Amino acid sequence: MRDAMRGMIVRRVLQSAPLLVLISVLVFALLQAVPGGPLAAYLENPNVRPQDIERLRAAMGLDRPLAAQYVSWLWAFVRGDWGYSFADGRPVLDRVLERVPATLELVGASTVLALCVALPVGVLASAHRMFDRVTSLVAVAGISLPVFWFGLLLQLVFAITLGWLPSSGRASFGANSFADRIAHLVLPVLVLAAVQAAAWSRYLRRAMRETIGRPFMNAARVRGVSERGVLWYHALPNALGPFITVVLLDAAMMASGAVVTESVFAWPGVGSLFTESLVKRDYPVLMAFLMCGAMAVMVLNLLADIAVRSIDPRTRGAA
Amino acid sequence: MKAGPRGGLLFLATLVVASLLAPYLAPFAADALDLANRRAAPSLLHWFGTDELGRDVLTRVLVGARVSLAIGVLSALMSAAIGVAVGAVAGYAGRWVDDALMRATDAMLAIPRLPLLMLGAAVLQPGVPMLILLVAAAGWMETARVVRAEVQSLSSLDFVQAARAIGANPLGVIVRHIVPGIIPAATVATTLAIGRGILLESTMSFFGVGVQPPTASWGNMLYQAQTAMTSEPWLAIFPGLFIFATVLACNAVGDAIGSSPSQRQAVP
Numbered sequence: 001m002r003d004a005m006r007g008m009i010v011r012r013v014l015q016s017a018p019l020l021v022l023i024s025v026l027v028f029a030l031l032q033a034v035p036g037g038p039l040a041a042y043l044e045n046p047n048v049r050p051q052d053i054e055r056l057r058a059a060m061g062l063d064r065p066l067a068a069q070y071v072s073w074l075w076a077f078v079r080g081d082w083g084y085s086f087a088d089g090r091p092v093l094d095r096v097l098e099r100v101p102a103t104l105e106l107v108g109a110s111t112v113l114a115l116c117v118a119l120p121v122g123v124l125a126s127a128h129r130m131f132d133r134v135t136s137l138v139a140v141a142g143i144s145l146p147v148f149w150f151g152l153l154l155q156l157v158f159a160i161t162l163g164w165l166p167s168s169g170r171a172s173f174g175a176n177s178f179a180d181r182i183a184h185l186v187l188p189v190l191v192l193a194a195v196q197a198a199a200w201s202r203y204l205r206r207a208m209r210e211t212i213g214r215p216f217m218n219a220a221r222v223r224g225v226s227e228r229g230v231l232w233y234h235a236l237p238n239a240l241g242p243f244i245t246v247v248l249l250d251a252a253m254m255a256s257g258a259v260v261t262e263s264v265f266a267w268p269g270v271g272s273l274f275t276e277s278l279v280k281r282d283y284p285v286l287m288a289f290l291m292c293g294a295m296a297v298m299v300l301n302l303l304a305d306i307a308v309r310s311i312d313p314r315t316r317g318a319a
Numbered sequence: 320m321k322a323g324p325r326g327g328l329l330f331l332a333t334l335v336v337a338s339l340l341a342p343y344l345a346p347f348a349a350d351a352l353d354l355a356n357r358r359a360a361p362s363l364l365h366w367f368g369t370d371e372l373g374r375d376v377l378t379r380v381l382v383g384a385r386v387s388l389a390i391g392v393l394s395a396l397m398s399a400a401i402g403v404a405v406g407a408v409a410g411y412a413g414r415w416v417d418d419a420l421m422r423a424t425d426a427m428l429a430i431p432r433l434p435l436l437m438l439g440a441a442v443l444q445p446g447v448p449m450l451i452l453l454v455a456a457a458g459w460m461e462t463a464r465v466v467r468a469e470v471q472s473l474s475s476l477d478f479v480q481a482a483r484a485i486g487a488n489p490l491g492v493i494v495r496h497i498v499p500g501i502i503p504a505a506t507v508a509t510t511l512a513i514g515r516g517i518l519l520e521s522t523m524s525f526f527g528v529g530v531q532p533p534t535a536s537w538g539n540m541l542y543q544a545q546t547a548m549t550s551e552p553w554l555a556i557f558p559g560l561f562i563f564a565t566v567l568a569c570n571a572v573g574d575a576i577g578s579s580p581s582q583r584q585a586v587p
Contacts, residue, residue, distance in 0.1 A: 022426040034442050137323070140574065144567035146518055148525050149541060149559030156552050256433035260522060274434055275526060278441050286438050293431040301429075 005309060012305060016298045023294045024077070027287050028070050034283060077291065083284040087277065092288045096270060102170055103269030107258055110189045114196035121197075122204025122243075126212060127231050135201065142198020147257055151191045151264035158187060168266035188265040192257050199253070203246045207239035214238075241312040248304035255293050324575030327568035334565065338384035361553050368553040370543065376554065380561055383535035387562070390451050390520045390536075391569075395512035397455035402462025403505055407493055409463070410470030421467070424460045432457050436519060440528040450529060454516045462508040469501045507577040514569030521562045537562045 057063050076083070082092035121139075125132040159167030166172065166184050211217070212235055220234045221227075255271075262271035270289065277285040337344055361368040367376035409420040436457050445453060473479060474497065482492045517537075523529030524538025525545070532539055537558040544554035 019422060019426045019429060022423065023430055026426075026430070030438060030442055140323075140570050141563075141567055144514065144518075144563060144570050146521055146525075146559055146562045146566070148522060149555070149562065152541070152545070152548060152555050152559070156548055156555075160549050253432075255431035259431075259434055259437075263526070274437075278437055278526065278528065281441065286434075286441075290430060290434060290438065293434060294426075294429045297429040297431070 005306070008305065008309070009302065012302050016302070019298065020294065021074075024074055024291065025070070027290050028073060031283055031287060032066065034281075082288045085277075085285050086282045087280045087285070092284045095273065095285060096288055096292065099268060099270045099273045102267060103258060103262070103271060106185070106188055106192065106262065106267055106269055107254060109185060110192035110196060111254075113189060113193040114200060117193070117197040118200035118204055121201040123208060123231060123236055125201065125205045126208030126235070127227070132205070136205075139198040139202050142194055143202070145195065145198075147191060147195060147260040148264050150194065151187070151261060154187050154191060155264070170268055188261050188267050191264070192254075192261045195257050196250075196254065199250065200243075200247055204239060204243045207242045207246075208235055211235045211238045237311075241308045244307050244311070245304045248300045248307070255296070323571045327571035327575075330564060330568045331572070334384055334561075335388065338381050338388060341378070341381040341385070344381065367557040368551065370540075370551075370554055371547065376540075376557055379535045379540060380537070380558055383537050383540060383558065384561065384565075386447060386530055386534060386536040387517050387520060387538070387565070390447065390454060390530075391513045391517035391565075393451045394454035394458060394516040394520075395509050397451065398459035398512055398516075399462055399505055399509040401455065401459035402508065403466050403498075403501065405459065406463040406466025407470050407497060407501070410467040411474055411489065411493055411497065417467075420463075424463050427457070428460050433519065433522060437523055437526060437528050440523055447530060447534070450520065450523075454519050457519070458512050458515060462505060462512065465504050465508050466501050469504050470497055473497050473500045503576070507573050510569055510573035510576060514566040514573070517562060517569070518566055 062069065080093055082096075084090065085092055085095055088095075121135050125135045155167045158165045165186055167187075170181070170184050172180050172184075217230060217234060220230050225234065258269065259271035259274050261267065262269045263275040266272065270292075273285065274289045276282075277289070367380060369375055370379070405420050405424065409417045436453055439453050439457075440450065443449060443453070479492065479496050482496055483489075520529055520536065521538030521541070524536050525541050527539075527542055530536035530539050532543070540558040541555055544551070544558070547554055
């Protein structure tokens with residue numbers, strides 16, 4: 001059994017290699033499409049003479065064929081040499097890494113909150129008609145919310161009008177108390193968690209409904225298991241597999257949500273690094289962000305497979 | 320049909336008519352400046368208030384609806400076309416064609432959609448038609464997956480096997496026997512894609528890389544309103560409310576089609 005799992009992991013990692021190559025080609029092609037090419041930042045600078053640009057072009061290997069440039073770019077990327085930020089000249093890897101903890105804090109907190117809402121709501125909605133009507137309505141509203149607008153509204157109500165919570169940032173200047181950190185976390189976590197909880201409760205409800213129609217559920221009822229027991233101990237474990245897969249596959253959506261939320265609340269994470277770099281046209285940082293995002297999605301896909309296999313014995317035999 | 324989707328359809332129909340008739344309905348011209356009434360709060364004269372140049376927000380919401388709806392609807396139709404083509408070919412051809420197309424679909428799904436679009440828009444600095452292309456290019460994957468699954472289950476059915484057995488042209492089999500079966504699923508996916516396209520456009524415009532001023536779209540109205548949240552919140556509230564209501568209407572209609580009895584029958 002353990003060997004089967006290891007084989008699956010190795011196969012999936014090998015399968016994702018061509019995917020990563022495809023993505024890197026796409027990202028590299030985007031950089032080539034920048035007006036002025038990779039040296040656009042210098043072309044607009046009146047202090048840089050044309051012969052300097054030619055020299056830079058030769059020094060950076062930009063006069064070589066595109067394919068050769070791509071290979072050396074990819075090789076450097078794999079070794080952790082992600083180039084230097086146009087904005088401040090620091091290594092891109094450093095700029096990304098220093099933002100990671102803030103993003104993990106935000107996404108982690110909102111994921112926990114969203115699961116605390118989505119799990120009970122999804123399970124109960126599958127069994128109680130009236131509760132389902134109400135929560136379905138709220139959930140459709142939740143997935144239709146423009147994230148940035150919802151963030152602005154919360155800022156308007158709770159930070160500007162009522163003054164209960166800080167409107168942006170991760171901590172007040174000079175303050176280092178736990179309460180201050182939590183206060184800063186509340187609004188962005190609410191925004192991100194609202195979107196996640198809405199989508200996830202819908203997935204879980206659907207997975208539960210599909211399970212509830214199956215014969216073993218009636219078998220459990222016939223044996224005298226209570227309705228509550230049938231729901232939580234027979235239906236939920238069977239619905240969890242597909243649910244976890246969908247939640248982890250949603251990682252790309254979460255990355256988009258994090259970009260918007262962090263930017264609206266000036267949360268100093270990777271997402272706001274992306275929008276800051278977008279304004280400055282800092283392409284090396286933007287490319288690194290997309291590559292990291294794609295890799296994160298693939299790692300989470302793999303985790304989803306592993307998680308489903310470990311909680312659902314039926315999937316273990318399948319390739 | 321239940322109240323939710325019916326209300327959604329009604330809202331969308333009203334919005335389309337109102338935005339088309341905006342020049343006649345709206346109390347002001349879209350770019351008429353009223354410098355005496357700059358940053359005016361909502362009133363009987365200006366229902367949604369005015370912006371920093373004294374332009375009427377209600378008028379701009381109606382005119383902006385044209386851009387936002389056009390991007391949502393056209394990009395959804397285009398991504399439906401791409402998605403149906405990719406999904407149908409992959410599901411029908413099978414083997415390496417299927418593998419290659421689905422790998423490409425997975426790769427597109429693995430890149431976070433919004434950041435990719437924002438980078439693409441920052442690089443290409445698109446006008447509205449190019450923006451529609453970009454949003455469509457980032458939104459066909461869900462349709463392709465749904466359609467592929469449908470085609471796979473349809474092609475195993477007897478009437479399709481029979482058509483293949485008598486040597487019908489594969490393209491003919493797809494068009495005559497498979498495509499009618501995937502229309503319900505593709506319709507649901509397209510309806511949901513309209514809402515998603517409007518959300519994507521407004522988010523991009525909110526970050527300043529989507530529709531560029533002076534053209535009004537709901538997203539770039541919010542981009543301009545962002546700095547004035549404290550003093551003129553109406554500039555942000557009303558355009559956002561329209562984005563929310565429109566996307567909600569699309570999702571309600573899409574859900575209703577997806578769970579209607581005819582759809583359940585059409586999907587074996």
